[in-house]
Amino acid sequence: MRASWDDLRIFLSVARGGSLSAAGAGLGMDPATVGRRIARLEEALTAPLFVKSPQGYALSGAGERLLPHAQAAEQAALAAEDAVRGQGERLSGVIRVGAPDGCANFLLPQVLSRIGAAHPELELQIVALPRVFNLNRREADMAIGVSAPTAGRVTVQKIADYRLHLAASRVYLDHAPPLATLDDVKNHRIIGYIPDMIFDKELDYLSEIGVSRVDLASNSVSVQFNWARQGAGLAMVHGFAMPAGPELIPVLPRDSTLTRSFWLIRHADDRRVHRMSRIAALMVGEIRAELERLEGAA
Known part of the structure; x- marks a missing residue:
């Protein structure tokens, strides 16, 4: 028996979801049925495609070799769907x-x-x-x-630049030490990323303005944003998020505003x-x- 596109579609779902239940949820299939289909595909190819463990399904060596071919089949199926539906119809x-x-x-x-x-x-x-x-x-x-x-x-396209501003709530600033220069920032409570969870150098905002200490840290920008809204301290806030936090006021804009970019x-x-x-x-x-x-x- 040869592997069909339907077989490969199920294989890809398990590879991406890491479990039969996650694959089944995405495919609209019972996990037991997904398991039987994977077992049938492994039997047809005479090779185990996954290593099973309590943590889930990880690709075996044979699975890793099959993956790019399954992805190519997926792209061919999508291209075929495009050709049939036409280019002017609704997505x-x-x-x-x-x-x-x-x-x-x-x-x-x-x-x-x-x-x-x-x-x-x-x-x-x-x-x-x-x-x-x-x-x-x-x-x-x-x-x-x-x-x-x-x-x-991968292909990469620049979307646009965006700005980040050092900001704090009026409630915080009304009771905090003066802020005339960046050197004064050391006298304030700082909100930022957990240092060892910064996954991209472009997110290391605070070090760029000379701040090395973080008092309130999270790997989530949303948590940092809400801390700042609640008056907990100073944070680097996305310019596009500022309208969602009317309590927030940019501080030292000439010295602390940063520019970053989004890429597709x-x-x-x-x-x-x-x-x-x-x-x-x-x-x-x-x-x-x-x-x-x-x-x-x-």
């Missing part, structure tokens, strides 16, 4: 977008809401993770990053899938417009 299907916490919370909800309203047959998913996404394992269909990757089979990262093979390219173009346009709107409002 449909599932799209999972990976993004860092700040973008996922303060930009993507409204951006993807607008795209979803225009294309109601699209099922849109946002995955907010405090780390770099592995597109080769299809953790997401496309990802937004704060730096451009230099390795892997896609699997290299997706360039041949018109549907993915259309969605990517819509996202880039909507993110640029939303950044301009929010930073203008701030």
Whole structure:
């Protein structure tokens, strides 16, 4: 028996989900059925594709070798679907977008809401993770990053620049020591990332303005943002998040404002899938417009 696309589709779901239950949920299948299909595929290929453990399913050596071929079959299926449906019709299907916490919370909800309203047959998913996404394992269909990757089979497009501001709530500033220069920051409580959980050098905001101590730390930008809103101290806040925190006031803007960039990262093979390219173009346009709107409002 040869492996069919349906077999490979199930294999990919287990490889990405790491368990039969996660794959079954994504496929709309019972986990036991997924297990039987994987066992049948392994028997047909005369090789174990996964190593099973209490932590879940990890790819075996044979599974790792099969993975790129299964991904190629997936791309061919998507391209075939594009060809049949035509390029001018409404978009449909599932799209999972990976993004860092700040973008996922303060930009993507409204951006993807607008795209979803225009294309109601699209099922849109946002995955907010405090780390770099592995597109080769299809953790997401496309990802937004704060730096451009230099390795892997991916394509990269700059979306736009954005700003970060040292900010605090009026409640905090009314009772805190004076802030006339960056040197005065050492007299204040500082909110920031847990140092050993900064997964990209572009997120090391505080060291760029000469701050080495963090009093209140989290790997989540949203937690940092809410600490600042509650008057806990000074934090680097995304300019596009400022309208969501009207209590926050930028401080020392000439000395502490930083510029960063968002990048759209896609699997290299997706360039041949018109549907993915259309969605990517819509996202880039909507993110640029939303950044301009929010930073203008701030």
